[in-house]
Amino acid sequence: MSSAIFSLLLKHQKLDEALRLERQRRLPDSVRVQRLKKLKLAIKDRLHRLSIGRRARFA
Numbered sequence: 001m002s003s004a005i006f007s008l009l010l011k012h013q014k015l016d017e018a019l020r021l022e023r024q025r026r027l028p029d030s031v032r033v034q035r036l037k038k039l040k041l042a043i044k045d046r047l048h049r050l051s052i053g054r055r056a057r058f059a
Contacts, residue, residue, distance in 0.1 A: 002054075008047050015040045 019036040022028050 005050055008043050012040060012043045
């Protein structure tokens with residue numbers, strides 16, 4: 001696994017945890033929840049692009 005992929009996976013995991021904690025709050029901040037979701041999705045998209053690039057090189 002490349003360091004870029006590992007770094008993105010860690011960021012994704014941290015965002016997932018922050019999202020979980022925000023949702024557990026008594027009054028979750030909906031703007032923060034949406035922002036965390038968007039960041040998580042952006043990282044997921046980058047991971048997907050990186051994985052496609054890796055498969056293309058090894059095919």
